[in-house]
Amino acid sequence: MNSPTATINGITIRNHDKPYEAISPQRPELSQQGRTVLVCGGSAGIGHAIARNYCIAGASSVVILGRREDIATAAALKLHESYPNTVATARSCDVFNRDQSQKVWDDLEKEGIFIDVLVVNAVGEPALLPILDQGADRLWQDFENNVHAPLYLVERFYKQPGHTKQKFVISVSTQDIHRWDSAPQMPGYQLTKSSFATVMQQVARDTPEEKMRVISFHPSIVFTESARKTGYTEDTLPWTDENLPGGFAVWAASAEAQFLHGRFVWSTWDVNDLMSGELRDQIESDQWLLKVGVRGLFNINRYRTDQEPPSAALGEPLFPQHDQCPDKGGCYFVKSSLPPDEQVKYYPDNLQESDLDQDGWNHVAGPDCGHNGAYNGHRISLEAMRGCNTFQCLVYKPEDWTPQTNDEDFESKGKYFLSGLGDDMPSRDMAWPSVFPHRHDVDSPRADECIWNQDEADEYAMPFHPTCLEIYKRVSLKRNGVVDIQGLTLWWRRENTYDDFHHFPRDQDVNDAQEQWWSHDLGNEYLAANPCLIPGFQSLLQSCQNSDTTDFEPAGTTSPTHASTNDPFAKLPPEIQHSILVHLDFKDVANLRLTSRVFLQLPNSVLYELTVRNTPWLYEAWTSRPLSFWATTTQAELEEQWESTCDVLRSANPTMPVHQLSRTETNWLQLQIEISRNWGKLLGLRNRRRIWKDCEEILNRVDRIQAQDKTT
CATH class of the missing domain: 3.40.50.720 (NAD(P)-binding Rossmann-like Domain)
Known part of the structure; x- marks a missing residue:
């Protein structure tokens, strides 16, 4: 039965x-x-x-x-x-x-x-x-x-x-x-x-x-x-x-x-x-519930650990694929329909021999589980993945569009406005996504990275992660001095075919994961990490603040009292020494310090220049631009808030401050050392660097499109 x-x-x-x-x-x-x-x-x-x-x-x-x-x-x-x-x-x-x-x-x-x-x-x-x-x-x-x-x-x-x-x-x-x-x-x-x-x-x-x-x-x-x-x-x-x-x-x-x-x-x-x-x-x-379709980039899964509650899992219950779990790896399965205190652990060997029906299971991952149906919770925390499934859209303004009090500046002046947030992106062959709040009366934007019918181009909406848009804003600000949303939508409207989308030079880790279902490959958990709200990163930044404004010298080094006569760099005037430094990356600087005592005690001002030039994605070094409200929340949180207040629609939404590091009181070399030392833990920062590179490529293409338009 x-x-x-x-x-x-x-x-x-x-x-x-x-x-x-x-x-x-x-x-x-x-x-x-x-x-x-x-x-x-x-x-x-x-x-x-x-x-x-x-x-x-x-x-x-x-x-x-x-x-x-x-x-x-x-x-x-x-x-x-x-x-x-x-x-x-x-x-x-x-x-x-x-x-x-x-x-x-x-x-x-x-x-x-x-x-x-x-x-x-x-x-x-x-x-x-x-x-x-x-x-x-x-x-x-x-x-x-x-x-x-x-x-x-x-x-x-x-x-x-x-x-x-x-x-x-x-x-x-x-x-x-x-x-x-x-x-x-x-x-x-x-x-x-x-x-x-x-x-x-x-x-x-x-x-x-x-x-x-x-x-x-x-x-x-x-x-x-x-x-x-x-x-x-x-x-x-x-x-x-x-x-x-x-x-x-x-x-x-x-x-x-x-x-x-x-x-x-x-x-x-x-x-x-x-x-x-x-x-x-x-x-x-839910227009796509009980329908066949594909879930893609905006739908990321996470297996919870044994020490976490069921709510720490992301994604839907799945069929028990016990054969992909490592032997004695600590994985087990539980029936999702049962309350936590009634759940029985079924280990892969037990499950393989059972005749239980296969619907409605949750996989609890062991430390070594590499099943690609979800990211392993032992390798990335739920906090680090905050907002990984949340998306928003840029929607073309209709003729009767009227401003709202919580519009951003580019919405009032440009041709596009922001939709509400969505937490679940359906396949395009199923339905358009639902979003909340229904900003400017849009509850289901026609979200698609491709424009399949050019005659209906104005009806399409450009989907993105709100945190990715925050990175784009800062890339644009760093390059052009202004946030150019018009350039972003221009690029999307011009390079909008299937081939355009799939030929964009993304990181290889993204290309490897973009199968019919998102492939949660072991070691690439950073792709789902929030690039703006990074656990532990603020405390790391604060640890590199130093009230001593003298030039930074790493512990364990002693500045020479005089230059070596065999050191060719010692014969160069300070201006040329400075010119050499600002054209190097931090790895080259580290090697230079090993070869020349002249560079043991590095000017903090030069290290700041190196930071901004070589790691511009470390935007805390050069801007205090706050994070948009939309990058700090989710559709589910807004809908819960709606139960008690409708301010999310009526009033200006609060931004999140970004603390800009002091140019003179930050040990910039120490900051780079700490980032390098903790790189494996700073998954969101690694993802930020990847997104920054993509945004730079988008702006390169915007420049080419605008240059072509001027000549035609």
Whole structure:
């Protein structure tokens, strides 16, 4: 039997393996009276169970499509005898054959038959080989069968001439579209079924629910005649009663399921729990929940340690991939649906031998775990990762745009304004993100690093991390003396194609991580570290403040009383010595001090110049510009604040002061030594340096674009 509960987005609901009252086709609320239903693959198994439940629900007519006319006709006759109030008929059709599918729809049109509910329930037999072993042509056959063929059915269904009532597409999908470890022997099946589920999401996105509802669902594992012929018995697996997906398919075409338009669900999930409470609220507020998609740069995961509470983990519960944990590495798994005091630790070896269902686990990482599904909490703290999933957008001003009291200066004067904050970025094929607050009435900006339709360029919004924008402001200020947001948006508008985005010369660590899902590679935790709010960094800066303003000489060194006659640098005048120093980096200066006593006692003013020139990303050395309010908070924090006050929308938001180091009272060489000594711990500073380099490249490109514009 199935697990009695399932966990969805951290919420536990009931899980079934037999039909129950809420999906009973005999409920008046689920009546299908007056509707004509077309069931693909309705001769046997799950398809026949769905057809039978529609008959029980009072459908006026049920049309069964089957490859073999004799079997389909017998199945329809059986239904008609059992449910005489429903006209059950059969039509011979191999839905993978375009000519036969076209003939079915052409015949229905000629006969004046309108289909109200289309049940897409057919799958081509996959090759049990890796993709490159089966070859491109064989894989494409799966795409023809599992994407092209069913999409043609949906297209003809949608375009029925003269059909004016609401239509319903009920797509029988599979758990394998999101459980990629469940059927690795059938890669073509998983790939194409996932593709069709994504196609249905897009169809739903393009089509108002009141015109045509689209719902995809996993029917669970049902014991069918096909399973029997394959060698399975009723005791082989924890089978689900076929009337459970049968009743669910009827419920999906009822008024109660309206809120699931475009979603993917399991037929085993309790529909009362779906329809009510916190989960219903999440579904209605989260446009991409229960949809297939990709999470990318703005969605970073973190495994908590054994000493941290569950809230220290970032990301969603996952399937237990125990085989990727090191032997005796201290990793274990817990059920996310249970309270902390009731959770049982399942170590990889135990989990491998268990028969527990694989949904809703949390991975607690040991010190040596290098699984790339999340960053290891032993290697980066939650504090260091603050805001790593938070994003904001620059949105083009509409003609009726009016200023707000909390606008930044560039918003009032320029062509773009800042959106609210978001903590979860969906894939572009799912939905646009939600943000808070709804600044200038924007709650879901069309965020994308690429502009796919130039005719709609003004409708796109440029996404970024608020902390990254703070770094850009300082790079611009250092280079040009002003914060040039107009230049930033100019670059985005000019270099906005897919190739532009992926050919930008980013750090190799970023390129390595940018796979379909973000690859949390061991040793690259710094990529998720906050570049502005760095744990321990302020205390390090303060430790290098020195009331003694004399030139700094490191401990353990003694200045010579006279210059060596063999030291060529001693013969140079101070002005040239100074010129040499300011053209070196700190590593060269350290080597120079080993070769010449002239440079043992370094002028603090020169060390300051070296700091600003060689490490401009250490902006505390040269500016006190405060951090924007948006770089100091998250969407979740603002929404929590909204519960008690709406000042986040009305008033100017407070900035965070940045303490500028004293030019004369800071031991600049000591500061560089401390940074070098603690570099492995200062993950945010390492990330700041990386972001600074990217921003310098952006400004280089802005300069080139502006120069080209002047010559044309």
